[in-house]
Amino acid sequence: xxxxxxxxxxxxxxxxxxxxxxxxxxxxxxxxxxxxxxxxxxxxxxxxxxxxxxxxxxxxxxxxxxxxxxxxxxxxxxxxxxxxxxxxxxxxxxxxxxxxxxxxxxxxxxxxxxxxxxxxxxxxxxxxxxxxxxxxxxxxxxxxxxxxxxxxxxxxxxxxxxxxxxxxxxxxxxxxxxxxxxxxxxxxxxxxxxxxxxxxxxxxxxxxxxxxxxxxxxxxxxxxxxxxxxxxxxxxxxxxxxxxxxxxxxxxxxxxxxxxxxxxxxxxxxxxxxxxxxxxxxxxxxxxxxxxxxxxxxxxxxxxxxxxxxxxxxxxx
Amino acid sequence: xxxxxxxxxxxxxxxxxxxxxxxxxxxxxxxxxxxxxxxxxxxxxxxxxxxxxxxxxxxxxxxxxxxxxxxxxxxxxxxxxxxxxxxxxxxxxxxxxxxxxxxxxxxxxxxxxxxxxxxxxxxxxxxxxxxxxxxxxxxxxxxxxxxxxxxxxxxxxxxxxxxxxxxxxxxxxxxxxxxxxxxxxxxxxxxxxxxxxxxxxxxxxxxxxxxxxxxxxxxxxxxxxxxxxxxxxxxxxxxxxxxxxxxxxxxxxxxxxxxxxxxxxxxxxxxxxxxxxxxx
Numbered sequence: 001x002x003x004x005x006x007x008x009x010x011x012x013x014x015x016x017x018x019x020x021x022x023x024x025x026x027x028x029x030x031x032x033x034x035x036x037x038x039x040x041x042x043x044x045x046x047x048x049x050x051x052x053x054x055x056x057x058x059x060x061x062x063x064x065x066x067x068x069x070x071x072x073x074x075x076x077x078x079x080x081x082x083x084x085x086x087x088x089x090x091x092x093x094x095x096x097x098x099x100x101x102x103x104x105x106x107x108x109x110x111x112x113x114x115x116x117x118x119x120x121x122x123x124x125x126x127x128x129x130x131x132x133x134x135x136x137x138x139x140x141x142x143x144x145x146x147x148x149x150x151x152x153x154x155x156x157x158x159x160x161x162x163x164x165x166x167x168x169x170x171x172x173x174x175x176x177x178x179x180x181x182x183x184x185x186x187x188x189x190x191x192x193x194x195x196x197x198x199x200x201x202x203x204x205x206x207x208x209x210x211x212x213x214x215x216x217x218x219x220x221x222x223x224x225x226x227x228x229x230x231x232x233x234x235x236x237x238x239x240x241x242x243x244x245x246x247x248x249x250x251x252x253x254x255x256x257x258x259x260x261x262x263x264x265x266x267x268x269x270x271x272x273x274x275x276x277x278x279x280x281x282x283x284x285x286x287x288x289x290x291x292x293x294x295x296x297x298x299x300x301x302x303x304x305x306x307x308x309x310x311x312x313x314x315x316x317x
Numbered sequence: 318x319x320x321x322x323x324x325x326x327x328x329x330x331x332x333x334x335x336x337x338x339x340x341x342x343x344x345x346x347x348x349x350x351x352x353x354x355x356x357x358x359x360x361x362x363x364x365x366x367x368x369x370x371x372x373x374x375x376x377x378x379x380x381x382x383x384x385x386x387x388x389x390x391x392x393x394x395x396x397x398x399x400x401x402x403x404x405x406x407x408x409x410x411x412x413x414x415x416x417x418x419x420x421x422x423x424x425x426x427x428x429x430x431x432x433x434x435x436x437x438x439x440x441x442x443x444x445x446x447x448x449x450x451x452x453x454x455x456x457x458x459x460x461x462x463x464x465x466x467x468x469x470x471x472x473x474x475x476x477x478x479x480x481x482x483x484x485x486x487x488x489x490x491x492x493x494x495x496x497x498x499x500x501x502x503x504x505x506x507x508x509x510x511x512x513x514x515x516x517x518x519x520x521x522x523x524x525x526x527x528x529x530x531x532x533x534x535x536x537x538x539x540x541x542x543x544x545x546x547x548x549x550x551x552x553x554x555x556x557x558x559x560x561x562x563x564x565x566x567x568x569x570x571x572x573x574x575x576x577x578x579x580x581x582x583x584x585x586x587x588x589x590x591x592x593x594x595x596x597x
Binding site: 135253257 | 322324327330331333334337338340341342344345347348351360362363364405406407409410412414416417419420422428429431432434435436437438439440441443444445446447462463465466467468469470471474483498499500503524527528530531534535545546547549550557561564565569570571572575576578579580583586587590591
């Protein structure tokens, strides 16, 4: 990332004073520098103390066998990393994490784009619908999750409605496949409004003449969507997919409230597993190792996505 | 070239929009109405959209079972301090990185930006150990200090920097010609102009703090120090089963005030959050 600085043509009053011998120490430039350093101090100190230091510590801890309950803390080298490979649960956890992230991203982006297209039609009252679709974003996360937990109970509201329609619903949060589906859908509904608004802004930036010209050339709805809309909003598709992927790897409260990772470990995503190992089983060393793994995954995905944009994002600004 | 949408298509679109509203509106509706149903009615079949018997006792129970008033105050004061603090830290750093040229600036900016790459879940284990070593677990300090100074504020700093870069330089130039110092230029000229960006930062920071769940359950152990998200999950009966109407009453009291503010100031919310592209 490069920084651009608008040039400020400020006369250096101290230095420009004619006829004086040695210019005073506090020139405008030096005073500017001092103010600059002072202004960034809180953020810089915070970054070092609460981001870089813990990141270093997490790597250091990952090289130790550390059980708080047993009071052990000894250097074991790469042993925790060996455990990553042999931990049979972890394989399932990573599978669940991947399933959750992919499901969430696909469903979220598809629904967001669909809603944005609906709202982009020349209709009255779209502002009202926009507010409705956006509203879960501001509903307290745990409150939203609790309502869904209530709705998805075996004898809860959703199955009640289904039964009224003559369908017998499953026990959503206890079934192997339905639990994951439930967690994904609850999370999609919570946050899809954000991506929807981003897509809506992008759609409104597509010049109408392009559609008109294409229509005159005989292009159908599908062709117009695939050949005009998608390429022109591709920077937004990339942005939303990055935000959604990284966000999906941080989902914790929803899992903790809805399924506690179950049934079995079918909804235990990496962050929840990390929390269990460190704060429920008190294996801080292994918890730290899982943190390093999480960091590696997030960093790798971010890198890959930024690389991808060169390949398939049209009209990067 | 303006065309009217044919009536049939219009009806179809409105129908689609209304159907799509259901999963977004129904949960909130169900939360509030169920919290007003007596416990016997809560799993009634067929499900009723409104309580047959209006029962407000769950709202009283919320305060009897938990120190809910203190928990509410905790969440509110932590969110307000975090919001104010983040705005200050981010505005200062964002301005300096955007508008002042000083040696080492680019390196320091990269150091700060690393926070964007590191989800706070990655550093929760060492941060817990650090605060534990300082004797600050089961206090609100970690919930205040880390968001204001650590990774969560980096995004705010980045947003403020982007904003200050876009400000025309002439304004500052004129102020400096008039003899205003660098800090004065920041505080009196640039900062008042940054109100929209600061508003966006305030909204997402407040929501982030208000929703925080992993950190409180890791750091806090006494119920009177709990924050709201943590407290909401504590309304269970002697067998560990959730007391639904009480839990939903507490959830309603947590969610509705923010929802009301949102409806009143929706343009600022939607634009602010959309411009920052952040999950609340």
